[in-house]
Every structure is written in C-alpha cells, then in structure tokens.
Amino acid sequence: MAYKLVERPDLTLAERLYLPAVMKGLSLTLKYFFKRKKFTREYPEEPTTVPEGYRGLPALVTDDEGRTKCVACSMCEWVCPPEAIRIIPGSLEEGNPVEKGPKEFTLDTLRCIFCGLCEEACPEEAIFLTDQYEFCGESREEMIFTMDKLLEIGGTRIKGVKKWKKESDAGFHNKGPIR
C-alpha cells in the first residue's frame, strides 16, 4: 500500500467549541505581555558586541615603532573587487632597509564591501579588517578615508612580518600566528 490512512481523532465538545483553546492562547500571550525580560537591545545606549572574525572597516597597522607596515605593493588595490583602495607609492629616504612605502593610501568606504580580500592578499600583513561598524559622515568626501585616519584606526600590531628589520636581526623570519 503506497499510502497510510491516518485516523483523524474525534474532537471533544470543548475542542470543537474553540473557546477554551482561545482562552488558553490568550492567557499565554498575557503571560508574555507581563514578562519583564525582553529581547530588544536598545542599540545606541546598549552597544552590540560583534563576534570574533567580524569583517568591519579595513585599516592599516603600524609596527612597534609607529611605522606603517605597508610597502605599497598594490596587491590589495589589485585584488579589491569594488576598487575601493587607491595607493600612490613613494620612495623612502636612503639608508632604510625598506625603500618603498605608500605616499597616499585612500580607502573609499562607500565602495568597500568588507570582503576581506585585501587582508588576505597583503604579503606584509599591513591591512586588517577591524571590528569597527560605526562610521558615517555627511558627505561623500568625508567617507573616503585617508592613510592617517586608517593608521589611527588600525593601531599597532607587533607580531607578524617585520619589514623594517634587517635580515641579520633576530626574529626577522618570525612568521608565526599574527593575531
């Protein structure tokens, strides 16, 4: 037999009257009406917490001596799907172990889709997606973040690639976990 016949239960009079069930439902909703604990988070007063690995605003980071880690290789600029990153490279003064760095680094946050590909592409671990989600402005110009602003947001990350170190320094090849 391809089908199974389901016996419909005979409803009692109380069940067929609907009203007892309606009363039950009403008492249940009334209980929730007077319940004090609510799920609503009153956002600006009660800030939300973002989970670990949240992809927020991308920002540039500096090393322990406050120098930008970026070498203006333009990998992130190339990989960026919405073309939000613009880098103008410049050379640094003689005698540095690093000869190239960004003269200008702009991030158009109106274009950015927070995909995190820049973080993945960066060979110098100089750009990271932070947990920042509150940023807004009143004009388009305001929303194009400059290098100084991005560095300020990014802060310092000591671990990872150390491009300013000479090859002879200890810990130059230390490429352990970054975070």
Add this chain to the structure above:
Amino acid sequence: MDFWIDDIGWPFIKIFIIANVALMMVALLVWAERRVAALIQDRLGPNRVGPLGLLQPVADVIKLFLKEDLTPGHVNRPFFIIAPALTMMPAIISLAVIPFGASLIIADLDIGILFIFAISSLAVYGITIGGWASNSKYSLLGGIRSTAQMISYEICLGLSVIGVFMLSKSLRLQDVVLMQGDGIWLFGEHYTGIMGKILDWNIFKQPIGFILFMIAGFAETNRTPFDLAEAEQELAAGFHTEFSSMKFALYFLGEYAAMISIGAITVTLYLGGWTFFGLENLGGSFSWLTQILIFAVKLLALQFFFIWVRWTIPRFRYDQLMRLGWQVLLPIGLANILLTGVLKLIFKV
C-alpha cells in the same frame, strides 16, 4: 433663536468634539497596537518618539503626508479615489448615536441600533470598491473575500443583539444603557444589591449574545482572526495593495475607527455604557465628565482586548470562516433568541 442653538449649535459642537476625540483615539490605538504586539512578542515596540513613544503616530502621519501619492495607470480613478473615504465614513458616523453620557449624544434616535447596522453595512463598499477599482488580482481577491465575509457576519451581528432588545424593550441606545446596572428583576422582585446590579449588565444576562457579538464584531472590523481581506501572506496587502500615502492612511484610520465604533457599541449594549453602579453621578454639575471617563475606561479596556486577541489567534482558513459563520454562529444566534424568550417567560424579567 432656540432652533439655531439647540438644533444647529450644540450638535455641531458635539460632532466636532466627538469626531476629533475619535481620531485622537485612533492615533492612540495605532500606538497601543504596536506596543502591545511588541510586548506580547517579547519586544519593546516604538519607545523613542516622545514619552513612551506616544508621539509615534504623529511621526507616522507626517511620514504618510510626505509620501508620494501614487495612482497606478490601470485603476478606475473616480472609484479608486472615493473608496478610502467610503471605509472611513461609516465608522465615524456610527458614533453619532452612541450615548457617551446622560446628555452627551449627537442624535438620540429611537432606532439607534438599526441606524448603526444600516451604516456599518456600508463599510464593506469601501473595501470592495477599493479592491475592484485597483484592477489588480490581489486587491480584487481581497475585496471579494471581504464582501462574502461581511455578508455572512452581518447577519450574525444582527441576530446576536436581538436578545438585548428583547430585554430592554426599546431600540434607543440610551434606554439600553439606563436599563442596565439598576438591579436585576427576577420573578417580579427587584434585586438592587451590588450583585444584583452587576448581574444586570447585559454581558451577564446575554453571555451567548455577547460572545457572538464579539466574534461577529472582529469579522466586521476585518481584524485577526478574520482579516482575510488583507491576509498579507497570501494577498500582498489585500484590498489596499495599490494605495499609497494618505489614501492608505485613510484605510488604516478607517480600520481603527471601525474598531472604536464596534467597541463603543459593545460598551453601550453589553457593558453598561456610561454608567458604573452610581459612580456616574459623581461630580455634580460636572458629572458628564465622570460619565465620559467611565465610558473611555471601558472602551479602552475593550480595545486592549481587541489588540490582545489579534496577536494571539491565527487567521482562519477561508472555508473555516464560511462554515463558522453560516453553520455555527447563525444557528446559535437563532437559538439565543429563542432561549432569551423562554428564559424571559420563566424568570418574569
């Protein structure tokens, strides 16, 4: 001169006050609906605009005023424009015969309840014409559903109140109010104790009629569990899918105004109207204020019940709705009339 003051001046002032108070109550109800719904669903609801979010309706209305009033090209323009007003009008007019106090009644008609039924039956035109004139499938389906539903439940609404008028022996709503709450007559004796007075309310003398009236009232105001005309899960927004801006607002207003008028009728017929066991005479020459307050408290409690039910009970399926209307409520309504007559003879009320 008396004609101008008594027949034009006072009624005009009363109309002005009652219509405006009704519209203010609509605004309050919209807020209450959203807050109660939110609290029932473990949320908080609108609480930002003004104290407790009470100014939220003001913000809503400003928003609706500023929205583009879009009239689709495929609609029947004259009817499309007139339909929202047709929904709003009957609900407000019904308030004309409701006694809010001993002398606070716009038109003290001898046929009070018949007037209300005549007018409230017109409310279906606004929905049907709106749905039909929109010339879109969802609107038309909503309108048709509403027509069938209104016809089915109108009968039940009419039958359920007959019992009340068998007891009051008058169709004047003021008489119905005064006959409640002054003590119950049983076997030729007048019981004027507090229990006798409480039991004199029609909700206790006509419990079946009251339940029928409430159910039919929910159907008349197109509210859950009978909001088949809107049924957003199936019909987009039902009959008002094509309406925008203030046309939509008028439909919205009409729905809540209908809720207020049905509530006011229920208070008058079953809950003792503006009386409360002698409390209504408090305040001497300002007793009309006390009477309005008593009426308002009863009305608001009933409106809370309306909202509470809406956020508790899911919508009926269409065939269930029809079966309930014709095969259950109609026979019960008829039986209630017979029962009332028999009990009236037995208890000599």
